[in-house]
Each structure stands twice: as C-alpha cells, then as structure tokens.
Amino acid sequence: MTANHKWLLLTLVLGTVLMLSAPLGALAQGAGEGCCWWNDRVFYEIFVRSFKDSDGDGIGDLQGLIQQLDYLNDDDDRTKPDLAITGLWLMPVTEAASYHGYDTLDYRQIEQDYGSLDDFRQLIDAAHQRGIAVLIDLVINHSSDQHPWFVASAQGNPEYDDWYVWADQDPGYRGPDGQVVWHERGGRYYYGVFWGGMPDLNYANPAVSEEMIDVARFWLDEVGADGFRIDAVKHLIEDGREQENTPATLDWIETYQDALHEFAPDSLLVGEVWSTSYASADYVGNGIDLVFEFDLATGMLHAARQRNADGVRSLQNRALDLYPPGQYATFLTNHDQTRVMTELRENVDAARVAASALLTGPGVPFIYYGEEIGMTGTKRPGDYLIRTPMQWDATPATAGFTTGEPWHLVNVDLAEVNVALQQDDPDSLLSHYRTLIQLRNEHAALQRGAYIPIDTGSRRVYAFLRQNADETLLVLINFDDDPVVDYGLTLEAGSVSADTAITTLFGTDSPLAAPAIDANGQFSAYQPLPELAPYSTLILQVGS
Ligand code: CA
Numbered sequence: 186m187t188a189n190h191k192w193l194l195l196t197l198v199l200g201t202v203l204m205l206s207a208p209l210g211a212l213a214q215g216a217g218e219g220c221c222w223w224n225d226r227v228f229y230e231i232f233v234r235s236f237k238d239s240d241g242d243g244i245g246d247l248q249g250l251i252q253q254l255d256y257l258n259d260d261d262d263r264t265k266p267d268l269a270i271t272g273l274w275l276m277p278v279t280e281a282a283s284y285h286g287y288d289t290l291d292y293r294q295i296e297q298d299y300g301s302l303d304d305f306r307q308l309i310d311a312a313h314q315r316g317i318a319v320l321i322d323l324v325i326n327h328s329s330d331q332h333p334w335f336v337a338s339a340q341g342n343p344e345y346d347d348w349y350v351w352a353d354q355d356p357g358y359r360g361p362d363g364q365v366v367w368h369e370r371g372g373r374y375y376y377g378v379f380w381g382g383m384p385d386l387n388y389a390n391p392a393v394s395e396e397m398i399d400v401a402r403f404w405l406d407e408v409g410a411d412g413f414r415i416d417a418v419k420h421l422i423e424d425g426r427e428q429e430n431t432p433a434t435l436d437w438i439e440t441y442q443d444a445l446h447e448f449a450p451d452s453l454l455v456g457e458v459w460s461t462s463y464a465s466a467d468y469v470g471n472g473i474d475l476v477f478e479f480d481l482a483t484g485m486l487h488a489a490r491q492r493n494a495d496g497v498r499s500l501q502n503r504a505l506d507l508y509p510p511g512q513y514a515t516f517l518t519n520h521d522q523t524r525v526m527t528e529l530r531e532n533v534d535a536a537r538v539a540a541s542a543l544l545t546g547p548g549v550p551f552i553y554y555g556e557e558i559g560m561t562g563t564k565r566p567g568d569y570l571i572r573t574p575m576q577w578d579a580t581p582a583t584a585g586f587t588t589g590e591p592w593h594l595v596n597v598d599l600a601e602v603n604v605a606l607q608q609d610d611p612d613s614l615l616s617h618y619r620t621l622i623q624l625r626n627e628h629a630a631l632q633r634g635a636y637i638p639i640d641t642g643s644r645r646v647y648a649f650l651r652q653n654a655d656e657t658l659l660v661l662i663n664f665d666d667d668p669v670v671d672y673g674l675t676l677e678a679g680s681v682s683a684d685t686a687i688t689t690l691f692g693t694d695s696p697l698a699a700p701a702i703d704a705n706g707q708f709s710a711y712q713p714l715p716e717l718a719p720y721s722t723l724i725l726q727v728g729s
Pocket residue numbers: 238239240241242243244245246298
C-alpha cells in the first residue's frame with residue numbers, strides 16, 4: 186500500500202465517520218483534500234512592469250493593473266465572462282535596482298515606476314472586493330548590493346557588518362551550479378549565490394531575522410497583503426559548501442512562519458524551492474504552506490509535447506505520496522522559464538490539454554500572465570523575452586499595453602496573439618482557460634477533492650477521478666494529435682456510487698455510455714465515448 190493509498194483510505198474512512206456525525210459543510214472539507222482558503226483558489230502571476238501602463242510612460246504600473254481587474258475577475262456573472270481567477274501573485278513590487286525587481290533597494294517602498302503605497306492599498310482593496318487574494322514576492326535571501334544595508338556593511342559599519350556573509354580570504358569554492366559565489370569588495374569577500382549584485386543576507390544574525398519579520402508585518406498587517414511568494418527559499422542559509430536546503434534553512438523558515446502567524450494567522454507562504462519534489466516537500470508544513478511543484482510542471486508540459494501521459498501520471502502519484510493533500514502549487518511555466526506556448530512549439534491544441542491537466546488536477550494552480558492567450562517567449566540571458574508586455578489587442582507596436590513607447594518591445598506575434606482576438610471566440614485558448622477556471626471555482630471536487638488515478642490502457646490518455654462527499658468527477662485528457670479508440674478506463678482504487686448516471690460538464694455533445702459498476706464500486710474497460718477526439722478534454726459527472 187502506497188502512502189497515496191493510505192491517504193485515500195484515510196480520506197474515505199474519515200468521510201464515512203463524518204457522514205454520520207457532521208453537517209454537510211464540514212463533511213465536504215473533511216472528506217476532500219486541502220486544509221485552507223488557498224485550496225479554493227486559482228492564482229495568476231503578474232509582472233507589473235509588463236501588464237498594463239496607465240500613464241503613457243511605457244511602464245506597467247499598479248493603476249494599470251487596477252484598470253484590468255475586470256479582465257481577471259469582475260465578480261459579476263451578468264457581464265461577459267472574465268478569467269475568474271481568485272488570487273494574484275505579483276512579482277516584486279518593492280523598490281529595486283533591476284527591471285525585474287529581484288534585487289531589493291527598500292523592503293517597504295513601492296517601486297517608483299509602479300506607483301505609490303496608496304496605489305498599492307487601492308489595488309488590495311479593489312482585489313479583495315472581487316474576491317481576489319493578493320500575494321507579493323518577498324525576496325529575502327539577498328538584497329541589492331546598492332541597498333543601504335550592504336553599502337554600510339561593505340564599509341565596515343559595525344551595526345551592519347554582520348548583516349551579510351563576509352570572509353577575509355576568498356573561500357574559493359563554487360556554488361551549486363558551478364557559479365562564482367564569493368565576490369571581492371574592498372579586499373574582503375562576500376557570499377552571493379546568484380551574482381555579485383545580489384549579496385546574501387546573513388540569517389545567522391538575529392537582527393536580520395527580526396528586520397524581515399518586521400517587513401512581513403508591514404505588508405501583511407499594515408498594508409493588507411494575504412501572503413508572500415518567498416523567493417529562493419532553498420538558499421536562505423548556507424553551511425559552508427553545503428549551500429541548498431540546509432537544516433538551518435528549514436529551521437529558520439519554520440521559526441519565521443511562527444512569528445508571522447502571531448500577527449497574520451491566515452497568511453499564505455508559497456515557497457520557491459527549485460528542486461526535486463523530494464527536496465521541496467520537506468518545507469511543506471514546516472514553515473511553508475505550498476511549494477511550487479517543478480517536477481510536475483515539467484511532467485504536464487512533456488505530456489502535451491510528447492503526446493504521452495506516463496510521466497504526468499507518475500509525477501502526480503509522487504506528489505500525492507510526498508505532500509499533505511493538496512498542499513502544493515501547480516503551474517506550467519513561470520517568469521524564469523521559456524513560455525508554455527514556445528515549449529509546445531506554438532501548438533494551440535497542445536497548450537489546451539496542458540491547461541486541462543493544470544486546471545483539473547489537485548494542488549493550487551498558478552497561471553503566468555499571457556499564458557492564457559498563448560504568448561510566446563524563449564528564455565535568453567536577462568529573461569526579457571519571457572517577460573514582454575501583455576498583448577491586449579492588435580495595436581501595432583504597443584498591443585494596447587501603453588499609449589506611449591513600451592519599456593520593452595512587444596512580441597512580434599501581437600497581431601495573431603492578443604486578448605481582443607480571443608475574448609469572444611468560444612474556441613480560443615482564452616475561452617478554454619476561462620471555462621476550466623470557472624468549472625474549478627464551481628466544483629469543490631476539483632478544488633479539494635481526492636485525486637484517484639485511473640488506468641486507461643493507453644499511454645496517450647490521462648484519466649482520474651476528483652471526488653468529495655458531494656460529487657465524483659471523471660477527467661479524461663487525450664494528449665494525442667490523433668483520435669484514440671484503443672483505450673479502456675479501469676478504476677483500481679477507491680470507488681464510485683452504484684448510480685451510473687453520467688453527465689457531461691465539459692468537452693462533448695455526444696451521448697455517453699455509462700460504466701458497469703462492480704460490487705467494489707469499481708469499473709473496468711469503460712469507454713464513455715468509443716473515440717476520444719485529438720487533444721480533447723472531457724470532464725464528466727459520475728452519479729447524479
Ligand atoms: Ca506607467
């Protein structure tokens with residue numbers, strides 16, 4: 186029995202116990218997966234500089250983002266459909282030295298290019314009114330080398346000397362990726378895992394930890410953010426040559442979260458631990474609420490690109506073994522990676538099935554801005570091409586992002602790839618994202634339900650149940666660019682009700698065959714449709 190099956194058994198037993206004793210609301214929560222408010226959310230990652238410019242200076246800003254909130258979620262079912270996302274992750278909004286914001290100059294100041302703290306408070310209020318939670322990037326592993334703390338530290342100011350990691354002689358060893366990590370300044374050497382412009386802060390010094398608790402208090406308690414995406418968590422504390430995922434880092438983040446819970450008990454900490462599932466899972470429940478599942482992201486992309494579901498199936502099972510139910514963040518690609526659509530060689534149908542896997546699976550989904558319209562971009566030094574301005578319409582050179590000159594060239598495909606073109610087209614990628622996000626919002630089984638894998642008898646077809654006490658949903662994704670007829674669904678763990686009514690929630694107008702349910706509540710060699718269309722997604726309700 187795998188840990189996965191143990192969870193399942195526990196879930197079913199717990200569900201049965203609760204069914205006898207608890208009202209329905211409590212039952213749905215107890216029998217499904219997920220502990221917390223974030224398990225009901227779909228997040229959207231935004232690079233503010235590139236999302237929408239409000240004042241014509243060519244730089245995206247907070248007022249621009251506020252203007253576009255209706256696109257993300259207008260909280261009104263009577264108007265034309267919006268993306269229906271319920272969470273935002275903003276890449277750094279604090280004053281920084283570089284365009285991307287990951288080298289902080291002031292941890293309490295809004296980036297001047299983006300607006301003011303008043304603008305940010307206005308954004309939080311407007312987002313909350315629409316039911317959107319707001320996370321901001323907290324870049325605490327390192328600051329800019331131009332940060333006043335580092336300047337003082339480098340000058341030997343005794344108050345700040347120990348805020349960074351210094352050595353009198355060059356220790357000489359390299360970083361985890363073979364990079365130079367010891368940098369010379371004034372005859373001494375400081376540690377900076379990414380580069381010399383980003384010196385690592387010294388969390389062996391309690392004064393630095395205290396300061397960062399205070400920074401968190403400012404954003405969570407005073408300003409009203411709902412949590413943080415914590416950058417580069419695995420690099421927080423080094424132990425000599427051991428520079429990733431050290432026990433000291435795990436201890437520190439747990440203590441840090443305890444301190445934050447004192448004033449913000451419901452705050453969400455999402456960790457960027459760019460490692461294997463095995464390393465990242467250690468953080469969950471120990472200082473971090475959710476970690477980004479990088480392995481599973483690769484698995485979903487590979488499935489869509491290689492038309493083979495084997496990888497995503499096994500990586501999903503591994504995630505279920507490693508994490509508490511639902512406590513990982515899922516995504517396809519982020520601001521550090523070649524965009525989904527480029528990975529998929531601009532095959533819109535492949536992008537559709539990748540999105541299906543993301544938005545129907547367990548965990549908490551995150552979408553990178555522009556992914557929903559199929560924006561392209563290849564990772565190159567500087568990462569500019571994966572962070573280009575959002576393509577709102579077909580206006581030459583600006584794509585509706587600004588009335589001025591964009592801070593960076595808009596992608597040349599703007600005439601073919603933009604929101605305006607896809608907004609009212611029911612077959613567009615944007616409509617696919619929108620419909621699936623709305624389905625997820627409406628069906629708690631997709632948000633928190635148990636995930637039960639189904640054997641499909643085909644490497645091309647991925648299938649699973651999402652199940653809570655109220656409903657059982659069957660998801661089928663055909664990753665192949667051809668129709669698939671040689672498949673059969675076999676449920677080997679878990680069970681469904683004997684009521685075999687099958688209802689389509691998404692994906693077909695054709696009549697569906699019902700499964701034959703055996704005495705164990707399971708089925709085998711079941712074909713809801715004799716033929717699965719190329720790159721198709723079906724979401725079916727099992728039982729009435
Ligand atoms: Ca602007």
